[in-house]
Amino acid sequence: MRKNLKAKIMESLSSVLPISAIVLLLSFTLVPQMPIGTLMMFMLGSILLILGMGFFSLGADMSMMPMGDGIGNEVARISGKSKWRIIPICFLIGAFITIAEPDLQVLARQVPAVPDAVIILTVAAGVGAFLVISVLRTLLSKISLNRLLVGFYVLVFLLSAFVPKEFLAVAFDAGGVTTGPITVPFIMALGIGVAAMQRNGKKAEEDSFGMVALCSIGPILAVLIMGMCLSNTEISYTPFTVTTVFFSQEVGLQFLNGFPMYIKEVALGLLPVIAFFGIFQITSLRLKKESLIRIVIGLLYTYIGLVLFLTGVNVGFMPAGNYLGSAIAEQGYNWILIPIGMLVGYFIVAAEPAVHVLNKQVEEITGGAIPQKAMQLSLSIGVSFSVGIAMLRVLTGMSILWFLIPGYAVAIGLSWKVPKIFTAVAFDSGGVASGPMTATFLLPFAMGACSALGGDVLTDAFGIVAMVAMTPLVTIQCLGLFYQRKLRRTKEVTDAEASLMAPEDDIIDFDSLETANLGNIPNSGEESDE
Amino acid sequence: MNNKDVLKGEKDTGLKKNLAAVERFKLLIAIVDRGRGTKVVNLFRSHHLHFDFACLGSGTASSRILSYFGLDETAKELVWTLSPCRRVRAVFQEAKTQLKLQKPGGGILFSVPLSAISGQIPPVLIKPEYSKEDESVDENLNGSQKKGRAYELILTIANRGFTDRIMEAARNAGAKGGTTISARRVGYEDGENPFGFTLQPEKEIIAILIPKEDKLPVMRAINREAGLKTECRGILFSVPVDDILGLQEEDI
The missing domain is CATH 3.30.70.120 (Alpha-Beta Plaits)
Known part of the structure; x- marks a missing residue:
């Protein structure tokens, strides 16, 4: 018991502490005038993050994964009986978990010109439709994931030409709502559950991933189509504002105000997952009492973990990120934003809660062939580059398309070169890496830097989310290339050994040997048994 | 000659x-x-x-x-x-x-x-x-021959999700702990469906190392609680073990 608890604590410590240490170090060296209130909130936020991360990763393993997996199994089983019944089922699952996503409510409020309900329903329908598509893809296994992704990305780029610029920003942000810490483990587990029911083990492994990637295209397309329908409406998109400086007495108050909000939001977000699981459990799944108790306790952990994590990150990290960005940018040698951004990016991805779920599942599904450490390293390198590039853009004002288009082109090109599972994992990890940490620390960091330098926040700073979602596509697939090369190079048996074994390709039967020449056997440890 | x-x-x-x-x-x-x-x-x-x-x-x-x-x-x-x-x-x-x-x-x-x-x-x-x-x-x-008790390895292959029940039965009969490995049944015939793939029930292999003298009681207990007749559909057998290292008598 102690060992497992210790491992979990170590895991969450090692994912949050590095980034906290960097910020602390910066506040002593480069930006010594950082308000003590902001720093205190950051430290308090870090503690909440460590606790929240620990509870969440324990809870996700115990509840979200078995629930998603169980529903996935049932969906595959239902499809065995009647082909078309799964379409409405998957659509409803996708739509309802999206409607409950707190980020979506926030997004809808940021676009006042369009009624909230319209945006929410559009995005939900997009996710629902793409969940249907991705489940059908796994079951039919006719179209390869990379072809499907290319097709949809081309469609997205084509449509984006006909849509007002503001809608474009809303659309891409909507793609991020399906990558929240509740939806990612659930959709991922659902995908694994559906894929696990297949005959071919190899295919099941490849098809286990890719569902998150497909599902995050859904809302982008849906909002783009909505934008085309409403193209004559003037919309204003105000992404969000950052509260900046606090005094020490306000610190506690900020957290106290934060908690009730996230207590409500997380409960709302978990509700549809629990409801769908309940329906499946009653009608067909019928898990045993022991498993159910574990799931209930796991849900409790997930809930506590997410409330702590989201409060900590939103209240504690956002002001610190914003302040750091602007303070560093105001220095004479503001090019230092690039290396600092890269350093922060390298360590921050470990603190994304869904990243651990992804890494663990990848290790589990591939039987350890892709270890968690390799995934972690590739993601860190990817995010490090993306933050570096984002800082370069903040400093120079270069267009994001200079980086996004080549990036996606390379990612798609690589998808024909590397083993299929790496492509699926890579495209999933893009959404996973750009989670709450990116939204609450990296984005305010970029916004702070951008406004201090007098740039256009909407175009220069916001690109950071898109960059963080893009670079892992390349780095994870590079891991795949490396893996493939290593696999080709390793030889189980040398040529000399092969020539030695050629004449006797028979089976050595020890039992018959024993009777033939008793006494000649060098070691006779176990004959005494009989 | x-x-x-x-x-x-x-x-x-x-x-x-x-x-x-x-x-x-x-x-x-x-x-x-x-x-x-x-x-x-x-x-x-x-x-x-x-x-x-x-x-x-x-x-x-x-x-x-x-x-x-x-x-x-x-x-x-x-x-x-x-x-x-x-x-x-x-x-x-x-x-x-x-x-x-x-x-x-x-x-x-x-x-x-x-x-x-x-x-x-x-x-x-x-x-x-x-x-x-x-x-x-x-x-x-050469001098240090086998010492300690003789062990055997009990393997139970059962439907996914019943590990707790199997371990409970095994523990009550004297087992200390075990290890599970995920597996999938292959060649399951009657699952053909319109999508053209076969449904494969997920399985779990539970390995328990046990002193020879405790083997039968533990196997009987697992068979009773989780054997083929039960919904766990457990199939169990044991394999001889020669040398063993690291199994503490009181704690695993």
């Missing part, structure tokens, strides 16, 4: 063909915490045991309550390799110190006797340059 010569000749060529062919082999299995598998592989490699394979498993909870709270399941790694008999003892000797198997929960290493292997394996694992090391080690260790 003639007959004898023929026999002798046959034996000679047999021996000349490869002395190693007469050497018996064992299957070594190490169960260690996730992440320490490379250490085991390094140890095996240092003894020229090249055919190692790993799979993932997880340790079972030691009580029902701890399992409910998700606190007692540890991620494990299983490393399998083939080894000539006379090298086994040297590997075990070094494993004791290098893998820290003496510490409670440090891991388990055991060997299973084999009845036959492919003839292509000995030429790779047994080479003249290795045998010197083998012999020197052998001399040192």
Whole structure:
């Protein structure tokens, strides 16, 4: 018991502490005038993050994964009986978990010109439709994931030409709502559950991933189509504002105000997952009492973990990120934003809660062939580059398309070169890496830097989310290339050994040997048994 | 006379063909915490045991309550390799110190006797340059024969999700702990569906190391609670175990 608890604590410590240490170090060296209130909130936020991360990763393993997996199994089983019944089922699952996503409510409020309900329903329908598509893809296994992704990305780029610029920003942000810490483990587990029911083990492994990637295209397309329908409406998109400086007495108050909000939001977000699981459990799944108790306790952990994590990150990290960005940018040698951004990016991805779920599942599904450490390293390198590039853009004002288009082109090109599972994992990890940490620390960091330098926040700073979602596509697939090369190079048996074994390709039967020449056997440890 | 010569000749060529062919082999299995598998592989490699394979498993909870709270399941790694008999003892000797198997929960290493292997394996694992090391080690260790109790390995293959029930039954009959490995049933006939794939029930393999004298009670208990007649559809059997290291009598 102690060992497992210790491992979990170590895991969450090692994912949050590095980034906290960097910020602390910066506040002593480069930006010594950082308000003590902001720093205190950051430290308090870090503690909440460590606790929240620990509870969440324990809870996700115990509840979200078995629930998603169980529903996935049932969906595959239902499809065995009647082909078309799964379409409405998957659509409803996708739509309802999206409607409950707190980020979506926030997004809808940021676009006042369009009624909230319209945006929410559009995005939900997009996710629902793409969940249907991705489940059908796994079951039919006719179209390869990379072809499907290319097709949809081309469609997205084509449509984006006909849509007002503001809608474009809303659309891409909507793609991020399906990558929240509740939806990612659930959709991922659902995908694994559906894929696990297949005959071919190899295919099941490849098809286990890719569902998150497909599902995050859904809302982008849906909002783009909505934008085309409403193209004559003037919309204003105000992404969000950052509260900046606090005094020490306000610190506690900020957290106290934060908690009730996230207590409500997380409960709302978990509700549809629990409801769908309940329906499946009653009608067909019928898990045993022991498993159910574990799931209930796991849900409790997930809930506590997410409330702590989201409060900590939103209240504690956002002001610190914003302040750091602007303070560093105001220095004479503001090019230092690039290396600092890269350093922060390298360590921050470990603190994304869904990243651990992804890494663990990848290790589990591939039987350890892709270890968690390799995934972690590739993601860190990817995010490090993306933050570096984002800082370069903040400093120079270069267009994001200079980086996004080549990036996606390379990612798609690589998808024909590397083993299929790496492509699926890579495209999933893009959404996973750009989670709450990116939204609450990296984005305010970029916004702070951008406004201090007098740039256009909407175009220069916001690109950071898109960059963080893009670079892992390349780095994870590079891991795949490396893996493939290593696999080709390793030889189980040398040529000399092969020539030695050629004449006797028979089976050595020890039992018959024993009777033939008793006494000649060098070691006779176990004959005494009989 | 003639007959004898023929026999002798046959034996000679047999021996000349490869002395190693007469050497018996064992299957070594190490169960260690996730992440320490490379250490085991390094140890095996240092003894020229090249055919190692790993799979993932997880340790079972030691009580029902701890399992409910998700606190007692540890991620494990299983490393399998083939080894000539006379090298086994040297590997075990070094494993004791290098893998820290003496510490409670440090891991388990055991060997299973084999009845036959492919003839292509000995030429790779047994080479003249290795045998010197083998012999020197052998001399040192000749005295330290097997000690302690004899163990067996009980394997139960059951439907996914019943590990807790199986372990509960096993614990009540005296087992201390076990390791589970995920598996999938293949060739399941009647699942064909309009999508053209076959539904494969997910399975779990539960491995329990047990002293020989406790084997029957534990197997009976598992069969009663989780056998083929129950919804767990457990299939169980046991395999002999030769050498064992790291199994604390009081704690696993």
